[in-house]
Amino acid sequence: MKKSMKCIGLFIVSVLMLAIAGCGNDKSENASDSAGSGDKTDFPSKAITMISPTSAGGGTDATARALAADVEKHLGQSIGVVNKPGGSGSVGMTEGANAKPDGYTVTMVIAELTMLEHMGVSTLNQDQMKAVAMINLDPAALTVPADAPYDTLEEFIDYAKEHPGELQVGNAGTGSIWHVAAESLAKNADIELNHVPFEGAAPAVTALVGGHVDAVTVSPAEVKTQLDAGNLKTLAIMSDKRSDIIPDVPTFTEAGLESETIATWRGITVPNDTPDEIVTILQDAFLKAADEEGFKKFMSSNGLGIELKKADEFNAFMDENYDYYKEMFAELGLGNK
């Protein structure tokens, strides 16, 4: 009796451990013995790994998992999402850039890919990867408490001019895209703001709801719950077109202030030497999947905007981003070079 219990216990433990170990690395290890990269017709012939450069539980991770579920239908192979968080996404994205260029390792890249080099965190940039498709884009949205004394962007700017340096604007961390957004607002409107960094957008929004800061410049997805509850109002978004999530809110330009599009985005890339025919197969599968009802429902209920771009457009978009942030970071004296 006792002996059999022991055996069962041991068996369970070892199976569990194998299972966990398996989750992590089987696909990336298997990728090394693939031989069929020359023949386009048999791609994909085995499971694909998608690297998510953030930890489990965030918006990027959830997007990656929801997308993977739908891409599987179009590729006929399963996709395992592997989280490789750290270094503002540089750890996971660097690994994605250095993976075997056979299409079996794809990476969900985030806006930081075009910023890391300027931040001085990593030497990684978009040139070290090949674009497959862009999936999502969420612009910065200037959001204030519902009972704030300003209802438009213009009134906000006027208030800031009368009270220089008093308005506290919460962002998702120094050097984060939402910090750049607030700095760009201050620069374009020629106003002085007090920038308060938080560990991510959610705590900044919580502080705004609690009345501890006066405004945030984060994506609509991150304030949607509070907008619906009537606690907050969004004055304008930093994009050249209105957001599907909050269609009533004007763009910055419409509200009377010229502004660049400042947005976070997510897309798919593969290592640089991946054959073009494989990139095309992946691009078509990902774009089709992003058009599936299940994925669209997931994105809209979470307030995430879908923005699809093909490989070449995505590539050009990333290059533009890279140049803009280079200028912006130098101007703001951010970055640590």
Added chain:
Amino acid sequence: MSLLMEGIVNILHWDVLLFLTFGTLLGIIIGSLPGLTSTMGVALMLPLTFGMDAVTGILLLIGVYFGSVYGGSLTAILINTPGTPASAATVIDGYPLTQKGKAQKALTVSTLSCAIGGLVSVIVLILVAPQLANFALKFSAPESFALALFGLSIVSSIAGDSLVKGLMAGTLGLLIASIGLDPIGGFPRFTFGMSELSSGINFIPIMIGLFAASEAFKSMEDIFTENKVKVTIDKVKLKWLEFKGLIGTILRSAGIGTFTGMVPGAGADIAAFVAYNEAKRFAKNKEEFGKGDLRGVAAPEAAGNSVTGGAMIPLLTLGIPGDAVTAVLLGALMVQGLQPGPMLFESNGPIVYTLFVGMLLANVLLLVFGLLGIRLFTKVLLIPQTILTPLILMLCVVGAYSLGNNYFDIVVMFIAGVVGYFFKRFKIPASPVILGLILGPMLESNFRRALVMSQGDLSIFYTRPITVVLLVIAVITLFTPLFSKKLFKKS
């Protein structure tokens, strides 16, 4: 009340019950494996719930969440390996109890405390959630800084025999926590140009190394020196009188846990340490703490699990996720078309109350599975050391790796293991290191954020009531051991 009855009726569907039970069991397994956290468990199950109806899907996730917080303490008590950060405080008294042969008793106390703590917090959630909702909003940077400082002052009570050694260990934790991009300026500190270090060292591999790997190294030594410690398992059950003595501790800890759960940014790990400290503060006889006191197991366990109900309060009433797990749950609720916030209770009353009943049931399931499983779980101790030790080491490696699928974390784990081994040799306590690692970032970033908000004016720390109260408690906690020693000497 009628809503509650409706909730009970709604939950009595076989598929809801099945998934809740499955989730709870899965949660216990995930929790007991070091490196797999509650957040990962819930996030991995999230896509599965997209195809389910709202109640079934959310309760599956809640089962995983509640189960994983409990599961972490099983390995903490049995093999000195906290399965989740929430059970880092349980190790302090839980493992000594196992070494004394009282593993079954410790597990019984842990299970009962968890279930009671969880139930209390869910009842608080049901009865007074709307009234407590705005409390979470009162917490800003100065309050969080004061809470972190209070948490850190607990070093003095978990330091063990030597306060100096405890403070050294705590400082080491704080120093390690300062590695990485600084939280306000974004400047890299002590990273030596390594991108792995730029986001800081994750404290979970360090925790696994300090507690589990170091223990494995030590028992390897024991195997070779034939200095075998015979592990016994007393069959003595927990007596009613013993349990009665714990009720006060459990209820107090449940209160602490529920409160901590409501505070944004503070989770089960902090609650468990605070509850441990308070259990010791209120105890007449402090001698046994750290050497295997049942109160030292009951307090962190009850507090850790009651964080679950507390964290639901701002999530459901305000739509504010206080930590990573509730952030995933927020996403799950929104996919199901349930918009958390003040309107949720009005527009979706029946579903909310069904979730409440499900949460109560999840805690009852924990109790049932826990109590039924105790004999089975303790069988782990019967595995000969020559087999168990390599198994634990394997678990350490897998646990550290699975956290971020990163080999660097395994290296960190092994270094922490070696350091932990020498800690044991020189009788330096390991828990203060973990405390420093958990609270260091919270302390620093909130201190500096508060100063950014006040534009450098220090008055922000003594003009806000909650901040002042917490800071005073912190100072008292830190200096109590010094004064009580002096008083003892005089008398």
